[in-house]
């Protein structure tokens with residue numbers, strides 16, 4: 001199961017709207033085949049592994065990170081494929097909360113006389129499936145907020161200079177993070193200040209089609225910006241409010257940008273509506289990279305599931321940009337609270353990772 005989980009983890013960011021599932025087939029104590037969800041979600045991991053195993057699947061044990069599907073979608077059910085291949089035992093890490101499955105895959109296997117074990121390494125597998133689970137259960141992608149700040153929590157100088165606060169090593173790590181997310185999300189303030197590419201530029205990850213998403217109520221993203229001028233090479237989506245200039249929307253669309261209208265609030269596009277729109281579009285894992293206003297909006301709306309916080313060993317001072325804009329918190333009891341789950345040095349910087357306290 002550890003091998004199956006590792007397979008799934010390597011496919012993160014490539015399988016949306018489907019989960020990144022891993023499958024390993026074992027016979028007589030040896031691995032005879034393995035499979036992982038293909039790009040865009042197909043083929044499913046079990047189908048790939050069964051094809052590799054051929055006759056060796058008969059009487060074998062299949063380890064799958066997610067309950068095999070039991071419904072006819074664009075492909076026949078994986079539970080049926082396992083039954084037809086003569087697999088004797090299926091070991092499943094986590095159940096599939098998709099209402100079309102939700103225990104029906106397990107029941108189908110058991111009804112066919114297959115021995116089924118559930119819950120093996122469930123927590124570790126759930127970690128790789130969390131984006132899919134968020135989309136099924138909450139109707140929105142899993143959101144990781146990534147920020148790079150100084151020791152005093154500044155992400156730019158008062159004049160707006162932010163490139164670069166952290167080291168090359170930290171930036172490479174951040175690029176690899178993009179590679180295992182379906183999309184990167186920033187506010188238009190960051191596009192106007194930095195004109196970023198928002199692509200994944202570390203070896204091994206460059207071909208990953210990470211979607212660039214910009215929260216931009218009034219379609220202020222410049223047509224000459226990097227995210228727009230490269231929209232033909234990597235997807236660029238803009239979330240805007242109603243009443244945004246239709247001529248601008250047409251020009252951006254002509255440049256290859258997907259413009260998505262969402263409900264607005266006082267601050268811009270409403271964060272909950274924005275993330276629901278991204279969920280409807282199929283995204284399961286979003287890496288929000290700021291800036292300060294968007295970070296505050298997501299935190300205020302309680303939409304940040306994970307934090308990836310790089311700290312550079314420098315101090316800018318109070319006239320710099322805070323990592324997070326004002327959130328109107330007056331009582332400590334009301335602050336956004338997280339649990340630290342990991343920390344490590346990345347070159348001269350620190351990376352601390354947190355999950356939300358529910």
Ligand SMILES: NC(=O)c1ccc[n+]([C@@H]2O[C@H](COP(=O)([O-])OP(=O)(O)OC[C@H]3O[C@@H](n4cnc5c(N)ncnc54)[C@H](OP(=O)(O)O)[C@@H]3O)[C@@H](O)[C@H]2O)c1
Nearest residue numbers: 148155162187188189190217268269290291292293294297
């Ligand atoms: N070090 C880092 O990790 C890091 C990362 C990113 C940015 N930065 C720096 O941060 C600075 C930019 O910060 P920023 O706060 O101006 O940028 P931002 O958060 O990227 O963008 C803010 C803009 O996003 C739009 N927006 C749409 N919906 C929103 C909502 N619900 N809530 C808030 N904003 C929404 C608003 O413009 P409209 O009203 O026009 O929609 C708003 O002005 C730059 O200096 C940049 O270099 C640093």
